[in-house]
Amino acid sequence: MKTTLYYFTGTGNTLVVARNIAAILGDTDLVPIAALMKEKKNITTPEGRIGIFCPVYDMGIPVMVREFLQVFSISADSYLFAVLTLGGTGASALKMIDRAVKSHNGRGINAGFMVRMPGNFPPISVPPTGEKQRSILAKAEKDCNRIAEEIRNNRVVHPGMTPGSSLLQFILYEPFAKNVHNAGEKFSVSDACTSCGTCVSVCPSGNITLNDKLPVYADRCELCCACLNYCPVQAINLNMMFGTEGRGRYHHPAVTPADLRKQKELVHE
Numbered sequence: 691m692k693t694t695l696y697y698f699t700g701t702g703n704t705l706v707v708a709r710n711i712a713a714i715l716g717d718t719d720l721v722p723i724a725a726l727m728k729e730k731k732n733i734t735t736p737e738g739r740i741g742i743f744c745p746v747y748d749m750g751i752p753v754m755v756r757e758f759l760q761v762f763s764i765s766a767d768s769y770l771f772a773v774l775t776l777g778g779t780g781a782s783a784l785k786m787i788d789r790a791v792k793s794h795n796g797r798g799i800n801a802g803f804m805v806r807m808p809g810n811f812p813p814i815s816v817p818p819t820g821e822k823q824r825s826i827l828a829k830a831e832k833d834c835n836r837i838a839e840e841i842r843n844n845r846v847v848h849p850g851m852t853p854g855s856s857l858l859q860f861i862l863y864e865p866f867a868k869n870v871h872n873a874g875e876k877f878s879v880s881d882a883c884t885s886c887g888t889c890v891s892v893c894p895s896g897n898i899t900l901n902d903k904l905p906v907y908a909d910r911c912e913l914c915c916a917c918l919n920y921c922p923v924q925a926i927n928l929n930m931m932f933g934t935e936g937r938g939r940y941h942h943p944a945v946t947p948a949d950l951r952k953q954k955e956l957v958h959e
């Protein structure tokens with residue numbers, strides 16, 4: 691059976707999880723949400739299984755994915771699943787997807803899954819390195835195998851009760867979503883910048899341009915932190931919470947800036 695996966699990624703974790711699951715299922719298209727949302731047209735899903743893949747942000751989902759779900763139409767009988775990647779906790783984000791799909795389509799997801807990956811948000815936690823990072827990635831690969839089997843069998847897995855995560859979502863998510871597009875104001879660029887343009891390439895919302903050879907942020911930031919984490923000379927810092935100086939960086943080791951640039955083009959993998 692044909693499968694179509696819609697994905698959003700900042701630093702490659704979600705893209706790798708989507709690729710792994712696609713490789714196991716076979717006959718699967720990967721469609722980047724960032725490319726679709728440049729046009730903001732209504733999206734009618736094709737026949738077959740449909741998946742939504744994204745990271746957890748502040749116990750919820752990226753705002754671009756929330757907007758995508760407002761223009762996303764799916765028939766009542768298609769098998770629809772969601773796969774979230776996250777650094778720690780955020781099961782409530784599955785419920786957010788379920789609610790968003792229900793409000794537009796009168797039906798929710800058939801199954802929701804989570805894959806723990808290395809965290810990519812240095813202002814809160816220093817990203818794992820070395821053996822710790824490798825062991826998280828190895829466990830994630832096993833999770834992908836298991837999840838792909840569940841999907842292949844069209845298993846129904848309803849999002850369970852998530853009281854702690856839901857409470858945190860209630861406190862954190864709406865302020866995050868309200869302010870995120872202007873989060874670019876919180877990034878600073880040091881003299882180390884070489885004007886290489888990697889930040890421009892990897893930004894999924896096309897929010898960064900080079901002006902006088904320095905990155906300038908507009909008002910469509912998703913706070914995905916691709917710019918921060920992919921900058922080859924760590925010239926970009928994010929002035930939130932504990933800041934990012936000396937706190938390490940992370941992007942998935944198998945995902946290049948060129949892979950992320952493709953996220954803005956409607957080229958199916």
Ligand SMILES: Cc1cc2nc3c(=O)[nH]c(=O)nc-3n(C[C@H](O)[C@H](O)[C@H](O)COP(=O)(O)O)c2cc1C
Binds near residue numbers: 745777808809
């Ligand atoms: C702005 C922001 C908020 C995040 N919030 C959470 C969170 O609430 N819970 C969590 O477990 N991980 C959180 N993370 C970590 C990411 O969900 C995780 O690293 C994810 O795998 C990144 O996927 P990506 O590489 O596809 O962008 C957050 C990351 C960012 C950038």
